[in-house]
Amino acid sequence: MEARVMEQFNYWLNDPYFDDATKQELLAIRNDPKEVEDRFYKDLAFGTGGLRGVIGAGTNRMNLYTVRKATQGLANYINKNGDPKKGVAISYDSRRMSAEFAKETALCLAANGIKAYLSDTLRPVPEESFALRYFGCQAGVEITASHNPPEYNGYKVYWEDGAQVTPPHDTGIIADVNAVTDYNEVKTMSEADAKAAGLLVYFGKEIDDAYMEALKKQIIHPDVIREMADDLTIVYTPFHGAGLVPVTRVLSELGFKKVYVVPEQKDPDPNFTTLTYPNPEDPKAFELALKLAKKVDADIVLATDPDADRLGVYCKDTKTGEYVGFTGNMSGMLIGEYILRERSKNGTLPKNPAFVTTIVTTNLAKAVAEKYGLHYVETLTGFKYIGEQIHHFELDHSYNYVFGLEESYGCLAGTHARDKDAPVAVMMLCEAAAFYKKQGLTLWDQMQNIYREYGYYKETQIAITMKGIEGAGKIQEMMNSLRENPPKKFGKWTVEEFRDYDRNIVKETATGETHSTGLPKSNVLYFALDKDAWVCARPSGTEPKIKFYIGVRSDSLEHAAEENEELSAEVKKIIGA
Numbered sequence: 083m084e085a086r087v088m089e090q091f092n093y094w095l096n097d098p099y100f101d102d103a104t105k106q107e108l109l110a111i112r113n114d115p116k117e118v119e120d121r122f123y124k125d126l127a128f129g130t131g132g133l134r135g136v137i138g139a140g141t142n143r144m145n146l147y148t149v150r151k152a153t154q155g156l157a158n159y160i161n162k163n164g165d166p167k168k169g170v171a172i173s174y175d176s177r178r179m180s181a182e183f184a185k186e187t188a189l190c191l192a193a194n195g196i197k198a199y200l201s202d203t204l205r206p207v208p209e210e211s212f213a214l215r216y217f218g219c220q221a222g223v224e225i226t227a228s229h230n231p232p233e234y235n236g237y238k239v240y241w242e243d244g245a246q247v248t249p250p251h252d253t254g255i256i257a258d259v260n261a262v263t264d265y266n267e268v269k270t271m272s273e274a275d276a277k278a279a280g281l282l283v284y285f286g287k288e289i290d291d292a293y294m295e296a297l298k299k300q301i302i303h304p305d306v307i308r309e310m311a312d313d314l315t316i317v318y319t320p321f322h323g324a325g326l327v328p329v330t331r332v333l334s335e336l337g338f339k340k341v342y343v344v345p346e347q348k349d350p351d352p353n354f355t356t357l358t359y360p361n362p363e364d365p366k367a368f369e370l371a372l373k374l375a376k377k378v379d380a381d382i383v384l385a386t387d388p389d390a391d392r393l394g395v396y397c398k399d400t401k402t403g404e405y406v407g408f409t410g411n412m413s414g415m416l417i418g419e420y421i422l423r424e425r426s427k428n429g430t431l432p433k434n435p436a437f438v439t440t441i442v443t444t445n446l447a448k449a450v451a452e453k454y455g456l457h458y459v460e461t462l463t464g465f466k467y468i469g470e471q472i473h474h475f476e477l478d479h480s481y482n483y484v485f486g487l488e489e490s491y492g493c494l495a496g497t498h499a500r501d502k503d504a505p506v507a508v509m510m511l512c513e514a515a516a517f518y519k520k521q522g523l524t525l526w527d528q529m530q531n532i533y534r535e536y537g538y539y540k541e542t543q544i545a546i547t548m549k550g551i552e553g554a555g556k557i558q559e560m561m562n563s564l565r566e567n568p569p570k571k572f573g574k575w576t577v578e579e580f581r582d583y584d585r586n587i588v589k590e591t592a593t594g595e596t597h598s599t600g601l602p603k604s605n606v607l608y609f610a611l612d613k614d615a616w617v618c619a620r621p622s623g624t625e626p627k628i629k630f631y632i633g634v635r636s637d638s639l640e641h642a643a644e645e646n647e648e649l650s651a652e653v654k655k656i657i658g659a
Contacts, residue, residue, distance in 0.1 A: 090122040090141055099266055100139075100147065107139040128152055128259040130252040131466075134227055134236035137179055144235045147265055149183045149225075150190050152237060154268040155259030156221065157194035163254060164220040168242070169197030171217055171285075173210035174225035175324045175389040176350035177235045180204065183225045185273070187237075192281035193269035196220075202286040204350060206324040206390030208494075208503035211244040211469075212296065213289045215500075218242075226389040229361035232354050244500035245469025249602060290328070296498035297332050297506050302424045303517055304336070310516035311337040317380040318508070319344035319371045321360045322351035323388030328505040338512060342378050344371050354388070362387055362394025362491055365407055372396065372405055382515050382525060384508055391465075391502035392491040395511065397525040406526050411444035411541055414487035416525060417507060418447065419532055420514040421485055421495060422454040431456075432482035436475060438468045440488045441601075441608055442618050442631040446532075446539040447487065453536075457481050462583065462604050463620060465492055469500030489541060489631070530639075537614070537635045540642035542650055544630040545622075546659055557621050557628045560657055564607050564619055572609065572617060573652035579610035615645075617653055630657070 094100050095108050111117045121140025126133055126148050133152055135144045160166055172187050174180035181204075188198035199217050201210075207224050214222035222240035230236070239255060241247045247255060262268065276282035301307070316333065318341060320326040326348060333341050346356050347370060354360045357367050362385040375383045375396070383396035383405060395408040408416070418437070425431045437451035438459045451458040461467035468486040475481045487493035492502030495510050511525070518528050533539070548556050568580045570591065580589045581599055583606040589596045609617040614635040621628045630653050636642035653659075 087119050087122045091118055094139065104139045128256050131246060132237040132239045134234060136233050137235050146182065146186050149186050149237060150268050150270060151262050151265060152259050153187045153190040155262045156239060156255055157191055157196055159255045159258040160196055160220055161194065166196045168218055168220035169199055171199045171210060171214040171219045171222040173201040173205040176204050176322055176352055177227060177388065178352035179235055180225045183235065187223050188282055189270050189273065189276055190268065192276035193271040198282050199285050200282060202284040204324045206328060207501050208391060208499040208505060209289065209293050209328065211240060211499040211501045212293045213285060214240055215244045216289060216292060228389055229387040231359065232352060243473040245473065246466035246501065248466055248470045294332055294335065297509055300496045300506060300510060301513060303513065306517050306520060307513055308337050310520055311339045314338065314516050314519055315340040315378055315380045316512060317342045317371055317375045317378065317383045319347045319385045321357060321385055321388055322347055322349065322354050323386065323390060325386035325390035325504055329386060329508050332505055332509050333512060342374055344374055346370050360388050362392050368396060375405060381519065386504040390504045393504040393507040394491060399526045400524055410489050410491035412529055413511065414493040415444065415446050415450065415532065416514060416529060417493060417495065417510045418485045418487060419450050422450060422456065426454050431484065434481045435484045436481035437484060438471045438486035443487060443489045444539050444541050445614055445633060445635065446536055449536045456484065462601055465502050472497050472500055538637060538639050538642040539633065539635050540646040541633040542646050544650060544653060545627050547627050549626045553626050560628060561605060561619065561621065569656055572611060572649060575611040575613065575615050575649060577609050578612055581608040615649060
């Protein structure tokens, strides 16, 4: 065991700065060298999205001290590069220690002279983004580990535009967090003193009401909702998280009558007792919701993840009587296509409308955006880059954002928030379901209609886990090999364009001509293939994985599935997986 590990362990065990509960936890593991090493061999990394890690005592864990230390770095950055008078909005989800971490964040900011607006109960990511802009804050923090297992928690940082931090603020904040090396230099103060100084303010109903009104402004056909409110049956589960209150409230206020919440998953539960993995991308997580759906003969089944930024969807196929799962691309495009078509019909699309996606989102998005004459933008992977585009549009008055989505089950209709918003996605999907049911169609029927018009798009992902230093080296070798010797073909597919976002180069295969990607530097490789197919390679920023995103377009669902499988096999051949 490295000397530094024991030095840090003994420092935490003996320094009066750390509380007795922390010391008792450490005493319980002192004879477990592997556990001691894992907790202290490094500091929990503050990355471009903030912190995320297992809860517990130690430098490589989420705890009151690592949260406070990260907040001190954020406070230092705001005091140097922002306006501390604007303050910081702080919210949290249902995870273990979320409320405690949120309060600790607020008290550290207050001790640094920065006003903290602290949520008085759990609230979802999109409402945090909304609250930040509502109060005119300089930054925001959401305490959440999204859909990670229950032993995790995290710390997401937002900037004044309401989106998660992007360059240069992300790297600037990281530098200031890393510069905090002495825990005793981290400031804090009591709640009573912070309140008395006007540096701690709790928020609640005012924000909830304003957020609800912002959501309802996105509704296109309120008359159809009223007409079909008694006919559409909805099953919803918040996965024990922060979505319950906003989702059920907005559906009720719009007039939907038959909304059934999965009772076993209704209440906040930091252990996610009924789930192995609280992720709407996981079909197993829908077991209880689908059981209830069959009992009440639901039209649609909806699930939001613990921080309510992602939405998972199942819909009844009336031809088979079975419930069909939708990918994030499919549900996002159902919403997006509905918004563009109906707003085009009734003349409510803004001037110079824009549709924003990421480079690993379905190419169906581009086809639909082009049909309705929207300016189409692709960003790097991560919804923060979609939020950043909204800010750019507002600054240069070039375009008006209408809709954005990413493949990982997240989308945003409107500009009230600058992150994925599951409550607005639920609302728009339920409106669309009512609209189509009036015409005798299910959401699955409409998905087939979209495919018939634009082509059958099918996407998948290959994720390869390679842990430790050796694994990181292998991932880098894989990327270097693809970068230095990019394949010209993937089986029967020809590479028409190769993009290296790290080197900022796009190379046209036929001519050899090169030009800039137009996007920030990132370790991502993209192969645009003929027949509207594509492959993208990207190491994960939060996990020891390399991900390959794959998409095809064909003339039927069956052929699209076959071709997707064939292209996936070709990718595996090339990378030796």
